[in-house]
Each structure stands twice: as C-alpha cells, then as structure tokens.
Amino acid sequence: MTKGKIVGLEGSFAVAEAVRMANADVIAAYPITPQTHIVERLSEMVADGDLDADFICVESEHSAMSACVGASAAGARVFTCSAGQGLELMHEVLYIPSSMRLPVVAVAANRALSAPLSVWCDHSDVMALRDISWIQMFAENNQQAFDLTTCAYRIAEDKDVLFPTMVHIDGFYLSHVIEDMVLPEEEEVAGFIPDYEHPFVLDPDKPVSMGCYGPPFIYPETKKAQDVAFDNTRPKIQEIWDEFGEIFGRHYSPVESYKMDGARIALLTMGSCSETAMLAVDELREAGIDVGLIRLRLWRPFPFKELREAVKQLDLLVVLDRAISFGMGGPVCSELKSALYNKREDLKIVGFIAGLGGRDIQISEFKYMVTQAQEKVKAIERGEEVETEIIGVREGGGR
C-alpha cells in the first residue's frame, strides 16, 4: 500500500502539487477567478526552485493555450488552467492540440459565464467544451483533483492515446476549500508518470510539417481518424486508472455509483455536489426510498457502456444539470437521453437544473428532485409535456 502523508490542502494547491510532481516543463497560464490560486502556487514553486519549469506569463488565455500547443509540439510536458471566460477566450485554440494529437494537460476551475458577470461555480463553461475532443473528467473533492491531474499526464501521454486531457474541479467548492488528503511520495508519482517522448516533435534534425491545411479531398479522413482514435482511448483510460488504484489505493472508473444496490431510482451528478447528493441519498434510503447515486467521472469520451450498465436495474433516472442549454434544457440530461435512447425504452429520465452561478444546492433540493421526479413520471404517463425545472430560484421579483 502507498506511503505518503495526510495534509490539508485547498483544491488549487492539490492541483499545483500534482503538476510539480509530474515535473512539468512549461506552464503557460493567465489568471482568472477561481483558478488564480493554482497559477500563484505554481509561480511560487518555480520561483523557489521546487519545480524546474518555465512559467510563461502570457497576455491572454488564447495565448496560454497557443503556447501550450507550441511547447507540446516541441516535446515538452505542459500545463495550463483556466475557468469560465478564460476557457471561452481559449476556445478556438482548444481544438488544435486534440486535432494535432498533442498531450496538453489542463485543469478547469469551473465557473459560470457572463452576462451578468459571475465568478462562481457552475458548468456553463464545461458545456461549451463538449466537442473539443479532449479527454475530460470530473473531480468531486481535492484528493480526486490531485489524483486525476496525476492520471491526466499518464493518460494524455500514452502512445495509444495522445489526446489533451482536462480535469474539471468546481470553482471555489474545490479550488478554494481546504480538505484532508493524502499527498503521495514524489518518487512514487515519478514512477507512475515516467518521462515521455512524443513520436513526432518539432526538431530541425528530423523536420516535419505540422498543421498543413485539409481541403475536402482529405479533411473527412483526418476527422474520422481523430474520432476513431478518440473512441479507442476508453480502455486505456480505465487501464491507467486501474494501475493508479493498485499503486495508490484509490480507484476510479468512468461511471461511479453510490448505494446503487437494489435502487429503482438514481440521481446523476458530476463534480463537487456529488458529495451533497450522497447525503441526500442516505436520508432518502433511511426514509425507505430505493434510491442511489450515479456520478459521471469521465465526461469525454462519453462512457456509454458503463452508463448503460449502471442504469440497468432502474425505473427512473434523475439528472442534475448545472448549466442551461438555452432553448433545449439541461445539456447533461439531453446527452443521457441520447446515450440511452433505443436501449432502455422503459427507463424514465427527468432533468433538473440547479446551482447556477455558485448558488448552493442543498440536501433538501436533491430530495425534492427525487420526489418531484416521481410526480413528473406520472405526468409523462398521462401524456403531458414535462419541462426541465430550474429549482432553487426565487420567482416573482423582490429581493
């Protein structure tokens, strides 16, 4: 079993520790709340000589990701982090490392999107990144923030993967909250993430052209190749998580469950609110309701198989979204419906939206979702239209 020590760290510092232990070569980042503590901590580590890296204080997030692309193409191990508006400004560049198979590692401290300006957590920024072909995973506590960032390097740099990887940590809930966690020994981490050599780097001695343009006679072939390669990363991700589990004693899988034995109903969550949802499940179980919790750990590539397995015994799946796909409802709920369509005709899926712009989601609200969802199922069975409900919002003006 692993050595290491128990420490109290906020999520941002946990991420910085993971980057330090990964011995990253180049960090390029631009500050934005609630990601700032990560860049500040990394700057200190570089200044103190605890991390032998170049910290490029770029002038924007667009340049942050561009510098990561350049550094990665030149063979370096890189890191960046951002949130909300920063990820939006970076958006154009995010497609580049995935299409060019560069193993950039990034952490997003999830934040709402303007307007109105909000520095607080929700998943609006994540939802704008669904199609960027990055491997994306969610942490729900600071231990996971460390573990998943560590795993992100191994996954991204694996020769059978070579896709950029992003770890989502909820802004403030994880980035700014101090929790107990195990910080493993540096040698152990170094053993888990060995030095890597990208098969194609920018090297004057072995010149290659990267990023040529693709007219219609070749573009679709490049995109199919990318799609197939991305789909094929799934077994490798699990394999690396399993290896991590064996060494460090903490196990991860694409879809994780809580109290699912005998459950007919399940809540589905992503990120830090999963721990609140667990408390709600405990209380509901005590009240005799057969409810469990499903947490999506892996968001991209989407874990179809594991999800179908997890919902096998269910009658009702209650999905929480922390973002709105305007005019469409909850984005996670839409995706789950599409993932399960034609597979489980009898499974009812009901979505709720909550926790926008940093509003806390209470245990009582998770319980409300479960009871209310059962009512909605009855309405669906009566043939009524059931819309996605946004909960925890004041109605009718006033303060």
Next chain:
Amino acid sequence: MEKEEDLFVPRQVTTEENFAPGHRACIGCGEALAVRYVCKALGKNVIIVTATGCIEIFSSLLPQTSWQMAWIHTLFENVAAVMSGIESAYKVRVRKGKIPDKNVKFVGFGGDGATTDIGIQALSGAMERGHDFLYVCYDNEAYMNTGIQRSSSTPYGAWTTTAPVGKKSSIGQVTWKKNMPEIAVAHNIPYVATASPSYPLDLMAKVKRGAEMDGPAYIHILSVCPTGWRSPTDITIELGRLAVETGVFPLYEVIDGEYNLSVDLPDLKPVTEYLKKQGRFKHLNDDTIATIQTRVEEDYVKLREKAGVK
C-alpha cells in the same frame, strides 16, 4: 559587362531551396519570393511557425509541403504565442538535459493581418516577455488570402474589397498605414528592420542578423502582391524597388534603438511613379496623390532625423 551581383550573388547565397518549389502562390507573388529568401538565409537549423494566410495556404496542402525544415501552423492570430511555447520548451528541455543544445533558431511568419491586426496582442506579449525569436511580417498590405480585404497596414487611398472605391467620392482606404516597425521598436527589442525581396542581399543579411540576435527581433518585409495590388505579374521586383525609391517603404534597421538607413536616398522619386503602376490606386486624383506625397516626405524626414542623417 557583368554586374557585380551576377559575380558575387551565387557565392554569397546558397543554391539550396529550403522553401521548395512547387508551391501554389500566384504568378509574380512577392510574398513567396520573400519567404524563399528568408528560408535561404535561415538555413535548416530552425523551427518555423506560420500564421493562417496566403503563405500557409500556398505552401502546405495536405499531404504535401514546401517546408524543408521543422514547421508548424495552427491558427491566424497566435504565431507569437505558439513560438513562445516552442522557445520555452526548447530552453527548458536543454536545461533539464533532455535534448542537446544545438543553437536552434525560432522564427515566426505572419501576414500583415496576422501581425498588425488580429495577432498584435500575442506578438506584443512575446516581444515584451523577451523570448529569443525572430518574427517576420510579410506585408502585402491587405488580407489577400480571404480576397483583398483591408488591414490596418493597407496604405491610404488603396482600393480593397472592404475599402472599395464607391460611386460617391470615396477613395478606398481612408486611414494611414499603421507603422508596425515603430510599434516593435517601442517594445525596446534589440533588433527591428524593414526589408524587401527587391533587395535580396540586404534582406538576407537582415534575416541572419535578426536570427542571431539574443532576444526578440522583428523584420517587416514589403511583399508585392500582383493579385491584390492589381499590378502586372512581371513588375514585382520593379514595384518593390519603386516603393523604396519613392520613400513609400524605406529600408532601415534599428539595432538596440539605433536607427540606420539601409538605402539612403537624398532625392526621392515622386510617389506617382509607384502608384500609377498599380490598379488599386488608379482612381486617385491629383489632390489625393499630393496628400500622399506630402505625408511620405514628412515621414521620410522624420526617419532620416532618427537615423541622424541631415
């Protein structure tokens, strides 16, 4: 009698083409010629980053490439940022003993749009941070790749598709060309120069100096574009020379803040000699040409003063 160049040029310039022929630039393209000279001067020990624009399009159609050296293109506005990452990666990897130090040069290429407009922030950032790189702006004075739209580097009075000459009394571009070399100088970088493929030896010498310099270097190359300038394809070299001889595009260097005129012309030719050969200026009346003449002369005097020439 043979001219001096004919005797000496072959010995001074490599016959090797690092930017291979067979690319898809238009006939008479000054930009392609400039790229070719720059690549000859750089040699192979370089990593080149290129912006989206004519250069990337005429040189890199999958699965073919004109680049005989390590080359990358990603987007339109981020050359200097990608360059920053590459230069940093190289430095750190050398420091950590992961690769040997082979004195590799890092060079960014962008059009005037990529440089003076959409990419100016990334370039300013990279120059301010002091990365060790050379940035070359190929200025054909408009967004040519997308169909001759105006940029901030388009000269006063030039027709473009987004600064058209309308039926009312419009003259095309109504703003004066942004002085990008001066903006580079304002970053206190060690090397700034202007160059033209009509003066190939001067251009190649500047590229070598810029690449050798420690820290950021910036070279601004006027690149005649027959397609966008509406000029005959066989006068590209002549137009480039006229731009210099009329004072429209003076050739100079600024080394550690010291200005030096590369070609000093006490008597400038009238700007009409340059303007009248290009369809993009054919609508200009005498008054507008006089306005341009005055401005060119004033700017030239200022430049000569900076260079300490009376």
